[in-house]
Amino acid sequence: GEDVEQSLFLSVREGDSSVINCTYTDSSSTYLYWYKQEPGAGLQLLTYIFSNMDMKQDQRLTVLLNKKDKHLSLRIADTQTGDSAIYFCAERADTGRRALTFGSGTRLQVQP
Amino acid sequence: KAGVTQTPRYLIKTRGQQVTLSCSPISGHRSVSWYQQTPGQGLQFLFEYFSETQRNKGNFPGRFSGRQFSNSRSEMNVSTLELGDSALYLCASSLEVNSPLHFGNGTRLTVT
Numbered sequence: 522g523e524d525v526e527q528s529l530f531l532s533v534r535e536g537d538s539s540v541i542n543c544t545y546t547d548s549s550s551t552y553l554y555w556y557k558q559e560p561g562a563g564l565q566l567l568t569y570i571f572s573n574m575d576m577k578q579d580q581r582l583t584v585l586l587n588k589k590d591k592h593l594s595l596r597i598a599d600t601q602t603g604d605s606a607i608y609f610c611a612e613r614a615d616t617g618r619r620a621l622t623f624g625s626g627t628r629l630q631v632q633p
Numbered sequence: 634k635a636g637v638t639q640t641p642r643y644l645i646k647t648r649g650q651q652v653t654l655s656c657s658p659i660s661g662h663r664s665v666s667w668y669q670q671t672p673g674q675g676l677q678f679l680f681e682y683f684s685e686t687q688r689n690k691g692n693f694p695g696r697f698s699g700r701q702f703s704n705s706r707s708e709m710n711v712s713t714l715e716l717g718d719s720a721l722y723l724c725a726s727s728l729e730v731n732s733p734l735h736f737g738n739g740t741r742l743t744v745t
Contacts, residue, residue, distance in 0.1 A: 607674070620689055
């Protein structure tokens with residue numbers, strides 16, 4: 522079945538770059554998303570990429586997709602303390618099963 | 634533009650009771666999805682509605698039901714509550730069925 526894996530925890534210093542990794546198993550995945558969740562809040566859509574793209578950049582965020590290895594990464598440049606949160610990777614196929622399948626989330630801790 | 638609005642934010646219910654959660658999507662969004670978030674199971678898909686029709690359903694028992702109204706607002710109902718139903722219930726809306734999901738802040742349900 523479909524599965525999305527993420528490492529549980531990442532700690533970085535303020536000003537450094539953060540890289541959060543995600544692997545997925547469903548080869549029919551068409552849409553891949555990154556969401557951010559702060560304490561007591563819902564999920565905030567950060568960015569997304571279609572499977573026919575290799576890279577997408579949006580201000581401090583860079584998403585890299587290696588479709589052959591089914592590997593997705595989110596790079597946050599100049600990480601700030603306000604970036605401390607849980608980051609979820611999610612994938613969805615274009616047809617058939619339409620729900621998002623989420624990873625378990627990576628907790629990013631930014632140290633001043 | 635206002636985001637996805639979920640009411641109430643918090644609910645405390647007793648085992649055996651039933652509960653109704655409400656979701657107002659972003660204006661113009663026609664698709665609404667519901668997810669359950671728990672520490673043990675993570676984010677799991679409940680249902681998806683589009684134009685008042687359930688398009689997709691997750692692997693939850695029949696005690697979980699939902700509906701969508703003509704104004705795209707949605708409700709979900711859980712009957713005969715169990716302790717394990719304690720969770721954060723997240724509603725998400727999207728412009729169309731293939732568009733990215735935008736989540737509300739959720740309703741935190743505690744069953745005692």
